Amino acid sequence: xxxxxxxxxxxxxxxxxxxxxxxxxxxxxxxxxxxxxxxxxxxxxxxxxxxxxxxxxxxxxxxxxxxxxxxxxxxxxxxxxxxxxxxxxxxxxxxxxxxxxxxxxxxxxxxxxxxxxxxxxxxxxxxxxxxxxxxxxxxxxxxxxxxxxxxxxxxxxxxxxxxxxxxxxxxxxxxxxxxxxxxxxxxxxxxxxxxxxxxxxxxxxxxxxxxxxxxxxx
DNA sequence: GCGACAG
DNA sequence: ATCTTGTCGC
Numbered sequence: 587x588x589x590x591x592x593x594x595x596x597x598x599x600x601x602x603x604x605x606x607x608x609x610x611x612x613x614x615x616x617x618x619x620x621x622x623x624x625x626x627x628x629x630x631x632x633x634x635x636x637x638x639x640x641x642x643x644x645x646x647x648x649x650x651x652x653x654x655x656x657x658x659x660x661x662x663x664x665x666x667x668x669x670x671x672x673x674x675x676x677x678x679x680x681x682x683x684x685x686x687x688x689x690x691x692x693x694x695x696x697x698x699x700x701x702x703x704x705x706x707x708x709x710x711x712x713x714x715x716x717x718x719x720x721x722x723x724x725x726x727x728x729x730x731x732x733x734x735x736x737x738x739x740x741x742x743x744x745x746x747x748x749x750x751x752x753x754x755x756x757x758x759x760x761x762x763x764x765x766x767x768x769x770x771x772x773x774x775x776x777x778x779x780x781x782x783x784x785x786x787x788x789x790x791x792x793x794x795x796x797x798x799x800x801x802x803x804x
Numbered sequence: 805g806c807g808a809c810a811g
Numbered sequence: 812a813t814c815t816t817g818t819c820g821c
Contacts, residue, residue: 624811626812633812661812663809670811692810702810723810761810811812 588658588672595659595668596699603701605709608764612772613714616642616686619780621789622674622707623691625797631657634801635670636793637677639685645782647792651680652800663723664698667706674707687768688715689780691790693723694763694773696740696748704765715765716773717748718787722761730759734781737774749774753781760785 590598619642624635633655639648653676659669670692678688693702694717702723708715722740727750730738734755740748740763748763751774764773780787786794 624812626811628813661811663811666811697810717810719810721810724808 590668592662592665595665599665599667599699599701602706602709603699606695606701606705607767608695609767609769611769613768616714616776618642618648618683618685619687619689619776619789620678620681620685621689621780621787621791621793622677623790623793623797624670624673625794625801626657627801632801632804633657633673634797634804635673635677636797636800637674637681638789638792638796639681639683640780640789642776642779645788648683649681650792650796651677652796653677653680654800654804666692667701667703670703671706671710675710678711685713687776688713688765689777689787689789690715690717690765691719691794693717693719693761694748694765696723696725696742696761696763698724700747702763702765704763708766714767716768716776717761717763717765718777718790719761720758720786732756735778746770751777753778753785753787754783757785
């Protein structure tokens with residue numbers, strides 16, 4: 587029930603999209619969040635996937651897990667989840683403690699079918715999830731203000747699909763959108779809280795560094 | 805037909 | 812995502 591053709595993936599994604607929940611109400615502020623990321627080898631299909639669990643209140647890293655594997659699905663814009671989510675679920679499963687929320691390196695509902703990687707992962711893990719991407723995928727927006735916390739709505743044909751959020755003063759903004767079971771405003775609040783002193787949320791930044799190091803020596 | 809296109 | 816050198820700035 588994992589490997590699928592591109593046509594099947596689009597069909598499957600259509601069904602998953604109907605399961606995405608974007609509440610208008612606030613959810614309890616998560617105590618712990620897990621950041622996830624994948625590194626790819628050049629001339630092979632080897633990948634290393636890392637999950638980092640962080641205590642959002644203290645900023646302490648509680649635990650981390652890394653799994654090695656092989657990329658089975660190609661990169662197709664709009665279908666990134668089929669390439670990455672299986673591995674992300676594996677790394678997540680290796681954590682001893684379940685996080686209160688997931689921070690994904692990619693889009694949430696800021697996606698053509700409102701079903702980015704963060705939506706897939708949130709639904710399949712049964713946990714709240716937020717998509718936090720470094721670059722735009724779809725949608726238009728104005729340039730947010732220059733300071734940490736400044737933001738601008740990300741719109742697709744007038745529909746709100748996320749926010750462009752400045753996570754530190756004078757850095758390129760991040761593209762934040764709900765993945766599952768968390769609203770727009772709170773998604774920005776949580777991402778901001780996770781960005782202690784860098785552009786990227788701490789857990790994602792650590793996961794990126796750890797997965798790259800793991801891939802290099804394996 | 806042409807350009808855009810998360811990671 | 813990854814391949815890449817030097818270079819600018821704190």
